[in-house]
Amino acid sequence: MSVDTTAAEPQAPDVEDAPGAEETPDEPTGRRAQRLRAQEAVARAEAAESRLAAAQTREVHRLAATALAAPGDVLTPELGGVTLDELLDQDGVVDPDLVAEAAAAVAAQRPGLAVARPAKTGADFDGGARAPLPRVGGWASLFRGDR
Secondary structure (H helix, E strand, O other): OOOOOOOOOOOOOOHHHOOOOOOOOOOOOHHHHHHHHHHHHHHHHHHHHHHHHHHHHHHHHHHHOOOEOOHHHHHOHHHOOOOHHHHEOOOOOEOHHHHHHHHHHHHHHOHHHEOOOOOOOOOOOOOOOOOOOOOOOOHHHHHHOOO
16 A cells, blocks of 8 residues: 655645636736836836936036036036946946046136136145134123233
């Protein structure tokens, strides 16, 4: 007498047998449902792509702000700028070195677009190494004769 030692595999419930699986007239079925899901997936992908491009553009502007008065000029081809894709590395991450090079190129080509740097004058002869002035007590100490 041989005994069957294999357990019967439980079968997954069929989708049609699941509770609440009755078709409703509001829910599309078949190819129309697939087409709607595909359209929703494309819309989500496009929205994610636009959010990523906006974040990358903000990062480029942040990095270019050190060299340009208007950081958006680095992405303006008419001003000698480059496209966003040219500032990304192989992984699609903004490359700070490429942004610095592009911003410096725009500033070199059009010096008026560069960040205005204060001119050095001879008034700062000690390099900022002045000792702070002693604190005075105010009007009350003046009237009391305190020094």
